[in-house]
Amino acid sequence: MQDMVVLSNLSKTYAKGGVKAVDGLNLRVGHGEIFGFIGPNGAGKTTTIKMLTGILNPDAGEVAVDGIDMRRDPIAAKRLIGYVPDGGEVYERLTGMEYLCFMADVYGVPDRLRRERIERYLELFEMEDAVGNQVRSYSRGMRQKITLIGALLHAPALWVLDEPMVGLDPKAAHILKEEMRRHCAAGNTVFFSTHVLDVAERLCDRIGIIRAGQLIAVGTMDELRSAEHAQTLEGIFLELTDAEEA
Ligand SMILES: Nc1ncnc2c1ncn2[C@@H]1O[C@H](COP(=O)(O)OP(=O)(O)OP(=O)(O)O)[C@@H](O)[C@H]1O
Ligand SMILES: [Mg+2]
Numbered sequence: 001m002q003d004m005v006v007l008s009n010l011s012k013t014y015a016k017g018g019v020k021a022v023d024g025l026n027l028r029v030g031h032g033e034i035f036g037f038i039g040p041n042g043a044g045k046t047t048t049i050k051m052l053t054g055i056l057n058p059d060a061g062e063v064a065v066d067g068i069d070m071r072r073d074p075i076a077a078k079r080l081i082g083y084v085p086d087g088g089e090v091y092e093r094l095t096g097m098e099y100l101c102f103m104a105d106v107y108g109v110p111d112r113l114r115r116e117r118i119e120r121y122l123e124l125f126e127m128e129d130a131v132g133n134q135v136r137s138y139s140r141g142m143r144q145k146i147t148l149i150g151a152l153l154h155a156p157a158l159w160v161l162d163e164p165m166v167g168l169d170p171k172a173a174h175i176l177k178e179e180m181r182r183h184c185a186a187g188n189t190v191f192f193s194t195h196v197l198d199v200a201e202r203l204c205d206r207i208g209i210i211r212a213g214q215l216i217a218v219g220t221m222d223e224l225r226s227a228e229h230a231q232t233l234e235g236i237f238l239e240l241t242d243a244e245e246a
Contacts, residue, residue: 002067004158004189005029005052010061011213012047021047023213025061029191029206034184036204037193038233040241044213045193046086049162052191053083065158079107082156086163086193088143096131096138096146100153107154114153121149124175140167148176152183159183161192165199177203201233211241 010025022044029035037045050056052063054070054077063070065077091099097118104114122128125145135143144167151159159180165173180190180203194200200207201221208218217224217240221233230236 002064003028004031004033004066005035005191006062006064007048007052008062008064010048010051010058010063012044012051012056012058014047020213022051022058025210025213025215027208027215027218029189031189032184032187033205034180034190034203035192036200036207037191037210038195038197038200038207038237039193039210043210045210046162047213048210049160049191049193053081053160054078055083079154080157082151082154082159084144084147084151084159084161084164086166088140088147088167090135090138090143090147090150092136093134095134096127096142099135099146100131100150103150104153109154117153117155118149121152124179125149125172141169141172144168145172148179152179155188157188159188159190159192161190163193163195165194165196173199197233197237207233209237209240216240 005028007025007027010022011020012022013020025048037048039045047056051058054063054074065080068077070077094102100118122131125148127142127145127149130138130142135146138146144164148164164176168176177199184190206218206220207224209216217227224236225231228236228239230239
């Protein structure tokens, strides 16, 4: 079986700034894997994720999602993806329910399935009472929750989340982690970035560390531990990301 995500020699330089935000990145993530993407601010995580989801075109290199080339067949590739961007920006004037129906329409989720899933996730994330209100009245965490639900309605084979824990209360964060596990247990793939290293350490099958646009380490926690002195992900992160300055 081919890998769910294949990034080959991906590079991106923004017109403004001129530095290579992502620099020749190669990465494979398999079916059923939870992959954690960590790295310092400005390292290139969001840029990589935007290329993976087809929002940004790479300057060079290729993205394949379950064997589908993002450049050649972007619609087919994007159909497989549920994307939760960072920042929780949602259409302000829609109600939560209108937003969810919009997402279900975009991804062509049949009526019965969408009703089941919306009901299930609203209950899971305790959003039943808020779903009738306009998104502009939502707190940061509520915006994050409605975005998470919207990205799950088509049961995506690949769930891509950019710093999904930001703004969530401890219970919602716990539910999200369980949902990520459940999603992978069903054979799907989760790819997420985070700065919460203890979550990454406990949740992920494999972890990639990016610094200055380059993947400087990738592997299971055991593999990372055996390659570095430190034993915690925090220690390994500090060791690797400080190495240049030392
Ligand atoms: N729209 C943009 N225009 C110009 N430069 C950008 C833009 N977005 C990102 N960059 C630059 O690209 C580099 C990588 O940024 P990116 O947002 O991918 O980092 P990140 O790893 O997601 O960081 P963070 O942990 O802060 O979210 C940085 O040097 C950043 O300044
Ligand atoms: Mg980012």
